[in-house]
């Protein structure tokens with residue numbers, strides 16, 4: 001046995017190998033977190049002030065049957081929380097992933113070591129989960145500071161919002177790994193995320209949409225997320241616990257399906273070079 | 274650095290009928306080669322010959338399409354991760370993380386192999402010393418010159434004390450001074466007994482670094498041997514190069530026949546191969562040829578390649 005062989009670590013578990021990818025992403029973030037944290041506090045505060053209180057003043061004056069006594073800012077805050085994590089997740093699943101595959105090619109560097117495509121996919125998903133948790137927690141803290149939640153169950157609303165983000169992150173990551181340029185990303189944001197952002201019950205209940213359009217909401221992961229996050233923050237989760245469970249299951253299914261797909265496409269991409 | 278394994282003379286790499294296809298296109302066509310412990314082995318060939326495709330199969334990042342391949346006695350299809358753990362890879366394109374510092378790039382790479390953080394830090398400092406980048410350790414990678422990035426990539430590939438180094442075009446795109454710095458480091462590794470496998474389309478790089486090499490062209494291996502053997506086998510000891518004023522060379526058809534043992538007409542000059550170049554120059558003068566410049570030089574691998582393929586290495 002050579003000295004090198006003796007200091008060589010033994011075969012690692014998949015958790016450990018994915019963890020090394022996660023560690024790399026975390027190390028990159030150490031340089032950026034100041035600027036990014038500022039945005040994490042600033043954006044929610046801006047939105048809640050402008051839309052929740054600015055717009056809300058008008059909404060709350062109108063006689064209202066749908067919002068059922070809930071102030072507009074309380075109605076809006078859960079929608080914004082879930083939607084904001086959708087956006088963060090989608091961003092994290094596009095540019096940084098394409099960067100590692102195409103621009104600085106660090107994922108190819110990883111694939112030349114004991115790590116492989118699965119580790120790259122899972123490590124990045126783990127990183128995005130942490131990133132969403134940070135952004136979501138800060139958002140929730142701002143909501144609490146604005147008095148825009150009715151229930152302490154907002155503590156559970158954060159993980160649900162994170163899951164909502166992941167339901168976007170994993171399939172989009174799978175798609176990103178098939179791309180060589182960011183050209184199509186703008187289309188995802190414009191034609192995919194923007195309509196979802198507007199029509200998933202974020203700003204108004206989907207009951208205000210024409211009846212024939214309402215079932216379409218089922219196709220929107222954001223709608224499932226907003227529904228549960230809102231029920232938790234308004235304290236109405238006990239009203240329809242079964243429906244909430246279905247929403248969560250849908251989000252879990254998309255997240256896991258997307259993750260399996262992402263492992264496949266990233267693996268293929270790394271093999272192709 | 275890495276010590277040689279003493280386990281007999283089993284080759285570190287053994288390829289038989291090794292093939293890589295992309296769809297219907299064959300990038301590597303049934304090549305055979307062995308790489309022995311401690312040697313510096315080269316793939317010399319022009320762009321598109323299939324060098325990178327071969328290296329990526331050896332590096333267990335690209336699955337083989339056909340044939341057999343053993344790396345460190347293991348099968349890349351089933352033991353890829355284990356093999357990769359013992360390789361040091363310098364890819365053709367840099368894969369450094371521009372968002373991290375020079376030293377962090379080494380540490381994080383060591384972490385991929387599962388070494389502890391203190392161990393990675395210790396090795397990083399040692400390797401920075403080795404590639405003469407110690408004073409750049411805290412800088413970001415981005416502003417480094419091409420040569421420094423290349424040296425950093427070489428340092429990075431050594432972090433796991435590899436049994437076998439794979440270097441894909443280690444000096445392509447570098448200026449002469451930067452190239453010599455890289456060669457110097459590789460030469461030291463060679464002296465320490467590290468097994469090097471490298472690709473290049475520079476014949477001087479192949480001559481300087483390789484104990485043995487294969488010439489690759491259009492997905493196939495066309496010749497194999499030491500630089501000296503290849504030159505002896507496929508070329509003469511010397512070459513006389515004649516350059517004529519513009520337009521003149523075309524008018525001289527047939528006038529070179531019999532000068533030396535072989536004539537190559539390139540667009541800009543005529544090469545006459547002979548063991549005694551001076552004699553050829555004198556003979557040419559006697560025939561009344563008046564070249565603008567004459568150069569007698571030793572044969573190189575460039576001449577071997579020209580002989581084997583009818584083309585130059587660098588188009």
Ligand SMILES: Nc1ncnc2c1ncn2[C@@H]1O[C@H](COP(=O)(O)OP(=O)(O)O)[C@@H](O)[C@H]1O
Nearest residue numbers: 272273295300319320321322323324325326327
């Ligand atoms: N991922 C790929 N998909 C399709 N063709 C490829 C791929 N990689 C390389 N090739 C083709 O295979 C041939 C050999 O390429 P390569 O191995 O990179 O040669 P070299 O490294 O000698 O320049 C080239 O014609 C190249 O276009």
Ligand SMILES: [Mg+2]
Nearest residue numbers: 324325326365
């Ligand atoms: Mg190449």
